[in-house]
Amino acid sequence: RNLTPPDPGALRDALRAALSQGAPGAIARIDDGATVYEAAEGVADRTTRRAITNEDRFRAGSTTKTFTAVVVLQLVDEGKLALDAPVNDYLPGAVDPRITVRHVLSHRSGLYDYPNTLFARTVPGFEAVRNKVFTNQELLDLAVARPLNNRPGASYAYSNTNYVVAGMLIEKATGRPVGTEYRERIFTPLGLAGTSYVHPATALPGRHTRGYLRPDEAGAPLVDSTAQTASWAQSAGAIISSTRDLNTFYSAVLQGRLTSAARLAEMRKWTPVNSTQAYGLGLRRRDLSCGVSAYGHTGAVQGYYTSAFTSADGKRSVTALTNTSNNATVLSTLGRTLEAAFCGPAAR
Numbered sequence: 001r002n003l004t005p006p007d008p009g010a011l012r013d014a015l016r017a018a019l020s021q022g023a024p025g026a027i028a029r030i031d032d033g034a035t036v037y038e039a040a041e042g043v044a045d046r047t048t049r050r051a052i053t054n055e056d057r058f059r060a061g062s063t064t065k066t067f068t069a070v071v072v073l074q075l076v077d078e079g080k081l082a083l084d085a086p087v088n089d090y091l092p093g094a095v096d097p098r099i100t101v102r103h104v105l106s107h108r109s110g111l112y113d114y115p116n117t118l119f120a121r122t123v124p125g126f127e128a129v130r131n132k133v134f135t136n137q138e139l140l141d142l143a144v145a146r147p148l149n150n151r152p153g154a155s156y157a158y159s160n161t162n163y164v165v166a167g168m169l170i171e172k173a174t175g176r177p178v179g180t181e182y183r184e185r186i187f188t189p190l191g192l193a194g195t196s197y198v199h200p201a202t203a204l205p206g207r208h209t210r211g212y213l214r215p216d217e218a219g220a221p222l223v224d225s226t227a228q229t230a231s232w233a234q235s236a237g238a239i240i241s242s243t244r245d246l247n248t249f250y251s252a253v254l255q256g257r258l259t260s261a262a263r264l265a266e267m268r269k270w271t272p273v274n275s276t277q278a279y280g281l282g283l284r285r286r287d288l289s290c291g292v293s294a295y296g297h298t299g300a301v302q303g304y305y306t307s308a309f310t311s312a313d314g315k316r317s318v319t320a321l322t323n324t325s326n327n328a329t330v331l332s333t334l335g336r337t338l339e340a341a342f343c344g345p346a347a348r
């Protein structure tokens, strides 16, 4: 399907709206074949007032889940994991014996989402973990202390625990840390020079935007959440990236450059989330108002909201970032960058 050209004005307007709703800064980049559109509004640093640009790296949150799913699917291609095998075949006694690898990648395992407990109170919860280093088992223990949300396979229920388990599967199958697998299987082959996995280091490498967490209490000042281990997230959300790199990555995923065609087809087996959204394996599908569907993921880690999506053929991608979080209005506004990228002026 030939897409209408992107609407740079709508892209800029979406970022300006995010600033009016509390984001100190916002950036977005569209890669449409060889044509690049960029927008940037506001500041990367509220103290120095330095302007944010698309050169600024950021905590990419749950877009990490797509990287993790790609590595798991590569291991399936290599015969080291099987999608419909029980997780416990690889991690004895780890979870309910009915849960399969496919269940965790599609958020249908029923495993409890432990951030609901950790971050029930936003800033106290964050301050309690920002310098902590968790083992995967400690995070899993937080989850299995609670009953399953649903019978494994019965329904969709988003849970970071699923991608902690996926990271454990990668490390068991390869004998290496997930960061090594990300780097050797994805970052280096795709030339993602602005993308890294530095857990548990708290500093973001290279030029980056600071992140600002909005407290629950109305009117309370933003909290600078830039420095954190992100250890609560790891293979569920600790990758650092850039707008350029996430556009390159999602384009490569949908063009089948990282997995076999059969495994990409598995990624695109959809579980409905609502009337306009579905979840595959580490991949979201968003059905837009203009009839176009976009494929990618969103992310929320303290101080950073990310949205990264590409077209069905991977030829047009858009990534956007605001350097604030715990602000549902801003997260919703970030979704407008999809309409700007894939629906063109008619959507305004």
Ligand SMILES: CC1(C)S[C@@H]2[C@H](NC(=O)CCCC[C@H](NC(=O)C[NH3+])C(=O)[O-])C(=O)N2[C@H]1C(=O)[O-]
Binding pocket: 061, 062, 063, 115, 119, 120, 121, 122, 123, 125, 158, 160, 213, 237, 297, 298, 299, 300, 301, 302, 303, 304, 325, 326, 327
């Ligand atoms: C489904 C999401 C949006 S949330 C999920 C994951 N992030 C988390 O689970 C952390 C959420 C708490 C972070 C914090 N919020 C609170 O503390 C609220 N009390 C904030 O906003 O910075 C991620 O990333 N995913 C996004 C995704 O996949 O799109």
